[in-house]
Amino acid sequence: MAKTNRNFLTFNYVGKVGKQYSLRNRGDQSIIASLPKKARRPLSAQELSQQAVKDNFQRAVLYAKSVRANNPDLMAQYEAVRKGTQSAFNVAFLDAYKGPKLRDLRTDEYEGAPGNPIKVEALDNFRVKSVKFTLFSPDGTRLEEGEGTQAESGFQWTYTAQVANPAVTGTKLRITAKDIPDNMTVLEVLL
Structure with a gap:
């Protein structure tokens, strides 16, 4: 780092010179220094x-x-x-x-038989485009998947089971809601 007092050539000049040096002033001194190196650390x-x-x-x-x-x-x-x-x-x-919100999941009528409904409320500040329901067996294999149907209320979505599920306990249910800009919210629960 080089320092000069009252150097008329560099006085009042500040900034970078190419990608090599920086000029700055401190009091009545002009300072020429190499550019600082940015620390490469993980973000907090x-x-x-x-x-x-x-x-x-x-x-x-x-x-x-x-x-x-x-x-x-x-x-x-x-x-x-x-x-x-x-x-x-x-x-x-x-x-x-803002993405959609999922709440008030109701699985009390789902007993693992075809025709049993699963209901959830999906809310968005504009409109929910789709709600997909996926059921996984306790060992992790996918049992079934399908789109929910929107009720007349506009916020409740219902999926009707299509496949028999003999082991309801331990079944994982994944619900995925999407809005118009394709924001996605996922809710996963174990039954």
Whole structure:
């Protein structure tokens, strides 16, 4: 690191020179130094969480821009549900930013026989596109899989079992909900 006092050539110059040196001033001194090396360390849990939020935000902005430019019908649907001063772009952004939520799973009528229903509530800030139900036997093999049907209420989805399951205890149920921007929420439970 080189230091000079009152060097008129480098005084008040700051910044990088190529990829080799940096110029800066401290008081009445001009300093020429090699560029600092970035530490290569693994990201902390907080930094990973912040990066995930940034990535999700960027994805939501790109989705809203894409809908505005390429899908006027969907943009009109977003326009129809906006509130107050909110724009259709904001509704599209929020739809992409927040995924669907699954709650109130009801398996009390499922006894392992074909025709038994399994019900779940799937909620989204705009609309849930699909809810898929997958059942796995206690040893991990897939028994059956299918799309749920949406009730008239708009938030309850029902799947009707198609295959006999003699061992209900220990059966794993995986429910996957998707919304319009393909955000996916997964709920797994052991019966």
